[in-house]
Amino acid sequence: NAGVTQTPKFQVLKTGQSMTLQCAQDMNHEYMSWYRQDPGMGLRLIHYSVGAGITDQGEVPNGYNVSRSTTEDFPLRLLSAAPSQTSVYFCASSYSDSPNQPQHFGDGTRLSIL
């Protein structure tokens, strides 16, 4: 039982490049989400999904796309990388969208945009 797995762990991109951050969970969780963590700003929600085929925007969705074709996977796509997207990205999941469910986090992807 691996929990929430994020790949890659580190990535350096040039401005304008695109890439996909991968997130997979093996706990059959319905709710999945992506956050970015920046110094002094805590975690900010980018996108979330309450089940396969259903996604919605969080607090800071601009410049990012998501899809949820399976329960297990929730990839985050950067369309055209900008230096402002330099951050640590965390994927999280919980059993359901019920508000009493805690989230399980991956170990993050550290992304630098040059």
Add this chain to the structure above:
Amino acid sequence: AQSVAQPEDQVNVAEGNPLTVKCTYSVSGNPYLFWYVQYPNRGLQFLLKYITGDNLVKGSYGFEAEFNKSQTSFHLKKPSALVSDSALYFCAVRDGERGTYKYIFGTGTRLKVLA
């Protein structure tokens, strides 16, 4: 709208002393409150949650939290701090109102326990 505030960027405490990390919140419906801990280069780990019932919630590693509805607070406490408790702590809130699906996190409080 949901919001959560952690008023202290850093808390320093001597080993063996009690610790408190503060959190206040705002939600429209019933609050569902969580504390998480983050160690360097790791993701957040769940510590405890308040759903309903007793105002004092016990969690992992000897931590507990006190829910105060009138002050809209959910402070994290531990009777005797350990050096290994040094980490970044996040408070989070989820609004129980139907159709609300977002968790909102505070900005985090760095706890330093001094030997």
